[in-house]
Amino acid sequence: MEKIKQLQQDFAEFMTQIDFGGQPKELYEPIAYTMLQRGKRLRPMLCLLANEMFDGDKQEALWSALALETLHNFTLIHDDIMDQAPLRRGKETVYQKWSPNIAILSGDAMLTMALQFALKPKNGMHIAGLLGKVAREVCEGQQLDLNYETLSDVTIDGYLEMIRLKTAVLLATSLQMGATVANANEADIQLLYDFGINIGMSFQLQDDILDLYSDVETFGKRHGGDIADNKKTYLYLKALELASEKDRKRLEYLFTLRIDHDEEEKIEEVKAIYDRLNVKEVVEKVIAEYDCKAMQALDSINLPDERKAHLRTYATSLTGRKK
């Protein structure tokens, strides 16, 4: 993935020209702390790859990429307050390191900065419009996620809608922005957007599986964290659907237990039920369907195959990660 390394470097260099400082420092230090952490830069990469695919101006695309990364980081800062999460990417969250009030306010400033960055490209009006739309959707997705924490009858369709809004639309919009900056035609942009939605759904469902079935050291998170937190993931909802009356009642009971219970034992028991019902395989089949739809959309874009190669490789590396 030479191409990705190069784009990551381009983006990192571009970031060095941006002033994340400012006064009062209590507002801007958490912003610099968040923005300057090294990460995959997934959304900027999708934006830049889409832009290159349509031979767009890189400088223009970099502003969109920065807007997307800033928007994404804003959501993390506010989500971490709501989830009372102490750590993010192995470092203290803003909420934890400073305070909830500072996290609220720094997040607000970042959402505003995302807008300001989105207005920079020549067709900034269009790009800012896309940013506004996706920001609304991400808020809606986060609200659904909060609702589902206390809702007892979450449906699989409801869960899919939540991850679509919370994760997939931002990946799809990243591609859309890159292609829009490059003045691609509407039909191709729509296909790219569909590709992004399907990749996003696949990516998130993959995450649900990895949380329980990954090689812990490589994945870098605690094993079975979703089960310990009683998160109603696709695995859980599918298991409820497939389970016998007895297993279903047991699962529902286990998902009411809080951390004072023996966590390891609970995770093992839930995993045993999942395994008996083959839910991992069922979810993998659903993921394969999303991957297939994604590739169909990419294939339909009116460009020679070689122009799509980098994006195809990158997307496969994202959805195909086995650890």
Next chain:
Amino acid sequence: MEKIKQLQQDFAEFMTQIDFGGQPKELYEPIAYTMLQRGKRLRPMLCLLANEMFDGDKQEALWSALALETLHNFTLIHDDIMDQAPLRRGKETVYQKWSPNIAILSGDAMLTMALQFALKPKNGMHIAGLLGKVAREVCEGQQLDLNYETLSDVTIDGYLEMIRLKTAVLLATSLQMGATVANANEADIQLLYDFGINIGMSFQLQDDILDLYSDVETFGKRHGGDIADNKKTYLYLKALELASEKDRKRLEYLFTLRIDHDEEEKIEEVKAIYDRLNVKEVVEKVIAEYDCKAMQALDSINLPDERKAHLRTYATSLTGRKK
């Protein structure tokens, strides 16, 4: 103020065409609750008056007015979480009525909606740019306000900068947006902005005085609330500057007391010190200077006097309120 009544009605009618509903309802109900409360609509009024002054298109200006009102309401929702305020305009705050998490998320969605509204006028790129700038400044002002709660050596200049960012810039930007939508020339827009800054400073300092010296029933807030809350207002900072060593120490001590102390007694004692030092008169002189600068700026705008009449009357009604 026939004109203001008419514009308030225009704005109210315009608002009825906006859909503040949406799904999930947990996200949108607090937004409708906040936006549909009847209020002075100060920022929309300034925007619409400035627009009329330069004979702009009202429909275009209404979108800017709505963006400003939405931005303002977003700041209130998030500020109320930070201040743990139970009431706002006599009704439960969103934070109190729903939850802090919902208040964070509804506020985020409102900031995004403000951007979306700002993009509606023909020169939406320019209007959204102004919105982004002022949103950043308001965040900075709120952060300074949070800093000053715990900072022991707040200066008068620091306080003035805080109220400039927290209050004055949004009033100034409201006028600026209205004139920008009307394609006024840059020099006049700058004068109008300066007018707004000075009106805003006057308005906020007036508020500091009214908090202690107003007719309680008319002002509608508890008397001396700022003193009870140990808020370092201009009155307090000026008193510290003018006070004898003994009075200064006493004031500083009184401003460390929390609510378990006899509130009435504390307010009376502080007020007695203020009165002895004539701080009310000193602040009134500062206010008069801001009012004077405001009117100079308005006078310099290159338009016949009759076109400025409504704005002049409205501004005078704002800064001249004695209760």
